[in-house]
Amino acid sequence: MSQYIPEGSYSKTSKNVRATLYAEAQKRDQSWIPASLDISHLNAAEVTNLDGFLVNSGGNGSMSGYVPSGSYAKTSRNITVVLSAECQKRDQSWQYSTLVISDLENVSISNIDGVLTVD
Numbered sequence: 001m002s003q004y005i006p007e008g009s010y011s012k013t014s015k016n017v018r019a020t021l022y023a024e025a026q027k028r029d030q031s032w033i034p035a036s037l038d039i040s041h042l043n044a045a046e047v048t049n050l051d052g053f054l055v056n057s058g059g060n061g062s063m064s065g066y067v068p069s070g071s072y073a074k075t076s077r078n079i080t081v082v083l084s085a086e087c088q089k090r091d092q093s094w095q096y097s098t099l100v101i102s103d104l105e106n107v108s109i110s111n112i113d114g115v116l117t118v119d
Contacts, residue, residue, distance in 0.1 A: 004040065004066050006104065010109045018038060018040045019040050020037070021037045022034070022078075022079070022080045023035050025072065026075040026076065035054045039068060044060040045068035047072045047073075065102060066104060066105075067102055083101045083116060084099075085111075087114045099116040
């Protein structure tokens with residue numbers, strides 16, 4: 001599993017688990033646009049802002065919590081990483097859930113009746 005996906009019991013009762021990096025990225029013309037990058041399957045990342053598009057340049061950068069490193073941080077604002085999944089509820093139905101994990105480090109996540117929750 002990717003280092004950008006937290007561990008936890010939720011993985012037993014969740015499917016389509018994803019970690020997505022979101023930010024407002026600055027373009028060459030100095031305007032700001034919404035940008036995102038799916039980091040679910042990355043084992044290492046060095047993210048770059050290419051004129052408003054976030055891309056993994058393939059480096060082996062460090063990370064802060066679940067936020068990948070990279071030069072994009074100099075030209076991006078409101079940087080957030082969101083964990084999302086379809087979580088099984090007690091009644092066996094499925095519910096889409098998200099959890100902001102940007103500021104978390106070494107935590108365990110649970111699925112509490114369809115809601116992703118920090119233990």
